[in-house]
Amino acid sequence: MVMFTTIGGSALYFPKVSNNNNNSFLFHCPSKTTKTTNHYQQQHLSTITCSSSIITNNLVPIPNYKKNPLDFEYYVRDRCKSGNLGLDEALGLFDQLLQIRPLPCIIPFTQLLDTLVKMEHYHWVFNKFKLMLLAGIQPNIVTLNTLINCCCYVGRVDLGFAVLGNIFKRGMRPDPFTFSTILKGFSRKGDVNQVLDLFNKMLENQYPLNVFTLGVVTDALCKTNDTDAALKFMTRMEKINIRPNVKLYNTIINSLCKENRMDEAVHLFEQMDTKSVQPDIVTYNSLIHGLCRFGRQKEVTSLFEKMLSQNIQPNVNFCNIFVDFLSKQERMEEAFQIVELMPQAGLIPNVVTYTSLIHGLCNLGQWNKATELLNEMESRGISPNAQTYSILIDYKCKEGKFDEARHIFEMMTEKGLEPDTYTYSSLMDGYCLQGQMEEAKRVFDSMVVRGHEPSIINYTILIKGYCNARNMDDAVQLLNEMRSKGLKLDTTTYTTLIDGFFNVGKVLEAKELFYNLSTKDLQPDTTTYNMIDGYCKEEIQGSKVKEDDSHEAMQLLNTMIEKGFSPNAETASMQVNLSVKATKL
Template identity: 40%
Template sequence: MMKIPNDAVAKPFFQIFKGTFFIAPASLLFSRTPFSFSELSSRIHLSQRFLPQFHSNSALNHEPQFDRPRSIFEKITKLDDALKLFDEMTQRQPLPSVVKFTQLLQAVTMMKHYSCSIHLFKQMAAISVPVNEYTTATVIKCYCQLYHTSEGFAIVAYGLKRGVLPDVWTFGTLLNGLILEDRILEVERLFKKLVKEELCEPNVVMYSTMIKGLCKFGNNDTAIALLRLMNEKGCKPTVVTYNTIIDSLSKDQMIDDALKLFKEMVFHKGILPSVVTYNSLIRGLCNIGRWDDASKMFKEMEDKKISPNVITFSILVDAFCKEGKVEDAEVLMNIMVERGKDPDVVTYSSLIDGYCLRGEMKKAREVFDSMRIRGLVPNVVTYSSLLNGYCKELKIDEALYLFREITEKGMKPDVVAYSTMLQGLFRVGRCEAARKLFNEMRAHNQIPNACTYRIILEGLCNNHLMEEAISMFSLMGDNKLNLDIVVYNILMDGACKSGKLDIARDLFNDLSVKGLQHDVRSYTVMICGFCREGLVREATELFLQMDERGCPPNSATYNVFLQGLLKNKQHDTIEMLLQEMGGHGFSLDASTLALLLVNPIARSFDARLLKLIGKLVPKEGADAPCSTWLVASEYNINVGKVNRSKLFDDYCEA
């Protein structure tokens, strides 16, 4: 990962908080006992004493006011109460109106108990409660949220039989359902049909839904075109419409386009940005390392009295953790608490993940325990981070124990959890256990994704089970999982390493047939493979082809090729390659350097060449852009934690 000086990441943010907020000691977050209300209020009191400006400055004063319930049923917040009420209603003579029943259904839907809502609807049908547009739209929403949009269409038919015509709400919900299920073609077909046959006049929500769909399917440009079109049709976009596109652009790292749209929204359309707008932009800026701009955004939202919410903080905590600044993330979480925004499961998960990524499992476990003490229930994502951490440390039994705990706690391991566990098992060579787990995964209807297959194929290859990898690969068939350059690279690498160069070569040639583009790694793997078998001429040909085919070699390719040449005692082109590397700003990795320096030819290097090599060695603390992947262990060279540049200096002195 790119190394960023400590200050660059967190400092801009903490400057905002500096002097404004009382920073709670870490013990507040990780104390063994949960907060009591009196504790919380005494802490607020303390911060008031320390910081008179806390109140005048704080966005705490600008909390959104809760709307009065629009329906008496909105007061119902517990599922049990709703079910009891439903039973009562069904007993009443005469039956309450369809409106009352629908409101109850909506209350249950609001609590996200979609299956339950559907169940209630079926009971309503059984006792012949009539339905109207509201009832069907609500039930359709439930089916859509459960990824059963086709059932939603069946409800439309059910309504039609009873004289209920689908309206713009119903169609909007159905479009949303199709989008959730990635049914792109049907989304397009339905939308066009609605417009063409004038089945309903699209409104701002429907346009926004379509825009969401286009963004989801990677079509930001069309989404923006639709934004323009709805304007032409006299349908005014809202902040939600803009947020959808701004978020998508930010996610696709097109942050400057997102900012352009943001300005258009605020200055030309006069639409006030919301906390969601800022959250998307801040996350986008953090993701590409524009920390100063992100902190400016954060300040801007405070100036505009838009209160950062749990998600805002969560984004920052996550960004800090991803940069390895877990301690800063913890300080930020304390500030959250100070500002009355309690970190939620997602926030804690980010922190846990941060510690796991650094291999600090003890700390990760502490945070995990403290969040549970706080009454927060870890979810599958939280568990997956821990699984990943333990697996990386090769502590497979701890990982397995946690993995079983997921089920014990009444949750279902998802694809990520299974895949992480599989990766761990393969890493320690427990292939049989991995096989069993894979079967279990399929038995539990968790569909392996491209990542799962990569892990399995890589695991089989690394454990010298090349035949199984190949048969697994052919079992995958010609679908989009198979049409993945990464999978090919894994297999070619595996084949090369197990001395099956023919298989690797076939796969390499198969790529063009399948319409896949060779990437730098594909070439590098093959160059490594050819060199391993002493086929320097073929390796050289491939190396030269890379530029011609518009896929120029990178640092890793040069390192692998250099190692191959050295191993095969082909010293003629080494100097030229080193000079090319210098020209490209590439670096020598530790093992290539070591191999170069232990080679007798090094004795013949003149001062000029040694100086060049010195430049190619990354200095300590600097970015090391060359990856060390593909470094052949067979060379048995281990420079360990020796300072790379020191290694070189020592050599020059000797």
Template identity: 25%
Template sequence: MWRSVVARAALSRREGARSFCKSQNPKVPSFSKTLTQAESPHLSTRVSPNTYFLLQNPRFFSQISTNHSDSDSHLSEAEQSSEGFADNGDTRLENFAPDVEIHGVVDQDYVGFDDNRDAQLDSFASGDGVFGNPEQSNDAKWDSFATGEGSGDAHMETFGSGDGEGQVYEIDVEQLENLLSLLQSTVDGSLESSLDGMGLTLHEEFVVKVLETRLVLGENMIRFFKWGMKEKPEFKITSCVVDALVRGICCDLKKKDAYALWDLIKEIGEKENGVLNVEALNDLIGLFSKLGKGKAALEVFNSFGDFGCVPNVDTYYFTIEALSRRSFFDWALCICEKMLEAGSLPENEKVGKIISWLCKGRKAKDAHSVYLLAKEKNQYPPQSSVNFLISSLCREDKTVELALEMLDNFPEEARKYAIKPFSAVIRGLCRMRDVDGAKRLLSKMIVEGPPPGNAVFNSIINGYSKAGDLGEAMQIKKLMESRGLKPDVYTYTVILSGYANGGQMEEACKVLSEAKKNHPTLSPVTYHTLIRGYCKLEEFNKALELLGEMKDFGVQPNVDEYNKLIQSLCLKALDWETAEKLLEEMKEKGLHLNGITGGLIRAVKEMEEEELLLG
């Protein structure tokens, strides 16, 4: 498109000559010119093509000279020579090009050779046009070829001007450069007046070239487009032009240009039928998505029907992406439902992203529907997205079973490294108080993988402890140890909590002794559980002993331990004196009792003093 008319014509001539030599069996040139003249070193470098052809093909010349009376020989040798000439057509033309200036090629002639090949071969075989009338000889045709006489010039004028049906339009390079210089610079309100003075003719190819040029300001693109619609009747708005405009604006992520483009697209859609296509609208939705404008992207999606377009896979994906980026998950779900109804899913990577977005929006069940459709279509989202879906399903009790079913679809290789999703299902089952189901899954993990760790065992132990089934809890602890795993502080604490809640303080103390042997440092929560158990049984002395033991064992009591003891001493034992000592101890350690509990000590103390006065 960038070549001038002369350059384009020269290129067409050379290609025409090459096509002529390669694709056709050339007619034998006449001998109106002598070899001695052609071979003379004093001749001009410009020689006739038929003479040069004979000089380059002596075998062809000698055979024709000796057998010109025999038409059969003419046919045989001519065919052989034609084959050789066709095979070496490029070499001949490369040698010929520096010496001969070709003025024109009649495109219709060499294009028509393919259609008239049979007629030409028949003429060649009979000798007509080869050794007949010299005016009809090949010399005359070669001379016409070399000088450009005949219909070639007229054809080239039409070709260069772009007149007529199906002709190639040539861009005015100078005019294009001037226009681009104007559009690539920052201009004020005088852009339209500057365009008026340029005398532009807005052919489709010219406009597309302008819109596809980089560094053209998006605002100027839109103003130029609107000016063409208003001022240039020959400017035809086509899908190709609109696509180029959208692509040009989408290169620069500018919110102002994006909204201006959308207004222009709506204007075009109202005036022109069938011009807007899905690809251009998808690009616009993608632009709004990158700019974080989910509502605008949704508006474009909702306009598809008005523009006579049907959403495709990319339409749904880009719209869901745009809405999810702005956390409009309810709207994103509506688009997702339409996508599922259409049975249209993007490729696996994008399916995984849609699943993850819905999970982030707390719509795991809907994300599971996307997963099921992908499974029906033999599509497999990335494993990371599947793992995220399982974890999200386990957040709610009513969807844990869906997550459990998904575990059965894990590939054998992926299952070895899927400890996180399996652990999530175990925790969900225990939260639902389906500890037996969690135990069955644990047994399956031991046999098939992934190998369970401390977290999985602790979840089941905690589930049985809360259910008051301490016997099963201890069995799981033993199974844990048999697999070479060491119970941690959390393991002992949940078992202690189960015994303490059941009032089995003797068993709880045994577990505490075992914990102290295996772990040099325990958690304050471990002691707090026991202290609470003793206070519940109103065995305050043992509770105070545990408080002292904590200090000796390197565990510093926190506000919870003191608060629980002080409340129990005041409300149950009415021992405000011991409670007051604990309060002073707290102050020495920099701990502060809440106001309600502090007021409780004063209230009990005043009540006792009143009783003494009254008594």
């Protein structure tokens, strides 16, 4: 443990992140005598590898830093805020600030350091910070927060703690952003335990918190799919009068939507209104995207109307969500209307917009319109991406036109686009549907060779193909391969194999897999239960129902109904037959 003594005298303990003894290099410099400082400045300025000349491509005249130092400081501030400050110019401005006499205050130096962090030139931040110290310029809390942020961005949270130690050593009191920055560093590394430990230490020592701190912890929890903990954390913070803002609500709502917990997401959205937190376009994007996936059209329409009533203007992402929703609903006329209206709102359709439209047209079998739209898209300078081509390949595979699908695949790779697992899945599925298992396996192997890790979906497609071809040996071999790679099988994979074993008359193997579902924390679905008709179909048809088999099949059917599943007509008929046969035994 590392202990820092706070200003009030109480002790604050932190976990020891690293045994690296070089943490002090950030603050190690010679004594600040005029001779040493001037010598170091001259040496550095004569050997600096980057040009110190300022790029003058902006219309604002550059003040003379020697004659008008205050104007020059304002100029530095404005250039940092502009968002178009380049590296050479930033370094040049920093060096010219160092030449002003008397030396400027810390503020313009801090502004430039912060800009360098945002530009991701982290080594220059350390370089210029040390140069600043050697010049005799003392950092303030904002400067040191910026340095901590830089340390965390390069994955050295331990150096961030070293800076924190220097803050205490200088008699400064950390502000909410000091700790929030370190918390964010742990969060980037995925170390939620460290995030929570440090946050609890902050509470114990009564260090100041703000909504940004709360947002960092919430984001860390949601990234690890612990949304329930994030909700509890938000409630806990409200009890100490830290009110969540729209960004925090957005984080949790988005996480709930990703977990398909739409009712809870909508409830949290409604809670925002009661707590006077105004939603923004990000809030609506998450909710509408989630509701669209579940086809909850009325709620989508209601939310859209509410959004417009609050004068929240749609962005491109929002329009893409709507276009995708309408396309999947086969409401292509409405989808095209939205695209036509986008330019009036200053929004330009992008590759995602066109890809959704092409997908919708392909689902309707309107290939000619899809290719026309593809040509229009390219004529507007919008290049199709891997997903666009994958949709076209999938359509051709489902039509059984593998030569055309292969041609599109080759055209895609010639343009330098890397096929993704969806692309390969489309080709594999097409070949499997046609019973061309050698070709399907060849595509699978090609995917692996190109560095793509097969997913459960990829494996399940092949397994289903082998099951349909009554080749259970190869299907089981793939199953074992999945297990050896640590892939967690889902209900669909098990259902596919159970069906395959039933079809080849291997009832015992099917039964074993069925009962394995519960040991793997998986619940059989309706499809799984409806497959158990294979368990004793032959016996029923031949009036050879064994008492044990009859009772077991009835038990499975009753379990199905108890769990709320609805048997299909064939399974329900089997239930009646089993009951009749059982009474005759």
